[in-house]
Amino acid sequence: xxxxxxxxxxxxxxxxxxxxxxxxxxxxxxxxxxxxxxxxxxxxxxxxxxxxxxxxxxxxxxxxxxxxxxxxxxxxxxxxxxxxxxxxxxxxxxxxxxxxxxxxxxxxxxxxxxxxxxxxxxxxxxxxxxxxxxxxxxxxxxxxxxxxxxxxxxxxxxxxxxxxxxxxxxxxxxxxxxxxxxxxxxxxxxxxxxxxxxxxxxxxxxxxxxxxxxxxxxxxxxxxxxxxxxxxxxxxxxxxxxxxxxxxxxxxxxxxxxxxxxxxxxxxxxxxxxxxxxx
Amino acid sequence: xxxxxxxxxxxxxxxxxxxxxxxxxxxxxxxxxxxxxxxxxxxxxxxxxxxxxxxxxxxxxxxxxxxxxxxxxxxxxxxxxxxxxxxxxxxxxxxxxxxxxxxxxxxxxxxxxxxxxxxxxxxxxxxxxxxxxxxxxxxxxxxxxxxxxxxxxxxxxxxxxxxxxxxxxxxxxxxxxxxxxxxxxxxxxxxxxxxxxxxxxxxxxxxxxxxxxxxxxxxxxx
Numbered sequence: 001x002x003x004x005x006x007x008x009x010x011x012x013x014x015x016x017x018x019x020x021x022x023x024x025x026x027x028x029x030x031x032x033x034x035x036x037x038x039x040x041x042x043x044x045x046x047x048x049x050x051x052x053x054x055x056x057x058x059x060x061x062x063x064x065x066x067x068x069x070x071x072x073x074x075x076x077x078x079x080x081x082x083x084x085x086x087x088x089x090x091x092x093x094x095x096x097x098x099x100x101x102x103x104x105x106x107x108x109x110x111x112x113x114x115x116x117x118x119x120x121x122x123x124x125x126x127x128x129x130x131x132x133x134x135x136x137x138x139x140x141x142x143x144x145x146x147x148x149x150x151x152x153x154x155x156x157x158x159x160x161x162x163x164x165x166x167x168x169x170x171x172x173x174x175x176x177x178x179x180x181x182x183x184x185x186x187x188x189x190x191x192x193x194x195x196x197x198x199x200x201x202x203x204x205x206x207x208x209x210x211x212x213x214x215x216x217x218x219x220x221x222x223x224x225x226x227x228x229x230x231x232x233x234x235x236x237x238x239x240x241x242x243x244x245x246x247x248x249x250x251x252x253x254x255x256x257x258x259x260x261x262x263x264x265x266x267x268x269x270x271x272x273x274x275x276x277x278x279x
Numbered sequence: 280x281x282x283x284x285x286x287x288x289x290x291x292x293x294x295x296x297x298x299x300x301x302x303x304x305x306x307x308x309x310x311x312x313x314x315x316x317x318x319x320x321x322x323x324x325x326x327x328x329x330x331x332x333x334x335x336x337x338x339x340x341x342x343x344x345x346x347x348x349x350x351x352x353x354x355x356x357x358x359x360x361x362x363x364x365x366x367x368x369x370x371x372x373x374x375x376x377x378x379x380x381x382x383x384x385x386x387x388x389x390x391x392x393x394x395x396x397x398x399x400x401x402x403x404x405x406x407x408x409x410x411x412x413x414x415x416x417x418x419x420x421x422x423x424x425x426x427x428x429x430x431x432x433x434x435x436x437x438x439x440x441x442x443x444x445x446x447x448x449x450x451x452x453x454x455x456x457x458x459x460x461x462x463x464x465x466x467x468x469x470x471x472x473x474x475x476x477x478x479x480x481x482x483x484x485x486x487x488x489x490x491x492x493x494x495x496x497x498x499x500x501x
Contacts, residue, residue, distance in 0.1 A: 071403045080482070081388060082325060116424075117416040117441060121486035126327070 004030040004065035005250040016040040020145035022061035026264040030065035050101045065247040077130040078112035078123040100227035108178045111147040114155040135172025146202030160196040166181025178199040182207035193239035198242040205251040307311025314353040324385030325358035331392035335484040358385030361393040364402040377470035387412035388443030412442040429455040435494040443478040
């Protein structure tokens, strides 16, 4: 397995190249690029701009592990307004295009968002319809769309079996799950999600979770690797069981008040322990 | 699927023996006359609304285009934004023949020009007055869901679809309200009946909402 970390972890005032240097120095193999989240990688970036990003990544001795985005929180594929849905689909298409330009084969999509206004059944239908079409686009490009399990935030696809049925309904080999082992909270066990989804897993996000804290004001349930309640030996065993040998992508909250670069090193070391099974 | 007049009439004969696909949810209703689902193409502002009616009515309804609307006992026009003259004529013909028309307004999702045109056609051709779209959901946060409450033909609640266009007509009867606003009206026109929906129910049909399906079955046949 290979280690990656998101470019959205790079301290805001560092810039892309200095951030890449840090990622390399901390021992990662690759970097996850977040479309729309960082100034260097926006929807307005031209193909030439994207090629230049790839050149910088490769010059730093890294590769791009995958293309993610947080833009679908504001423009979900499940929106009622067709204009918003069209914007959401265009974001996924641009992720696919840039993934090709960046030399990677996976994109992360937050598939749908259940809200007070937009009920579950509508979200389900729209996401299946949208991903059928986008799956065909991804397949032509040789890219896989990983729908992330943002269970609590999305209020959608809360159990692994339901997530599996959703993927069955989409019925595209180019659409799978970008599994976040920290997003399962109190609703289940990450190792069971890994076992159930197996080869459908496109990438894995790593973070730890304080299962019994719950959400209270701005207090986060997330924490750094090995500090929370995830059963890491079980997660490692499940990865072996299903033969997952792909990218592990650290998706942490930037929690270090001082020396923020230290989080990159600590996380990389924890990932090494996970990969080697020394837990 | 778009059909020719000949195919459509054939469907009408077949429909005599058909029952709505909604039988499980409502009393069985025989469809004894041909019904048409008018696809306005680019003038339909919510494609999923069209899909919703098609899914709910199944084989009992034939999908037709503006250029080939046959004479029919029931005509359903989903999520109408701009209403082209040919569609307006088809609606008027159906009403003059004593048919029932369900005209679902998609004005809440239309651009400004289409909204203005939509308003003009409804006012001048059908004496229906359309107000500007109202988004009830920001006001709903933390309080009751804005349900469209139908009183005819069966009492039914369906979630408001984000932007309701309040309606009025001099001769019409309000058959549904949402948060006190008139959201659907029933008007006698010619020998027929025009139902105008200010809050689309097609997306709820598409999502499998049982109450919306029951309402549709009753509205087409009552």
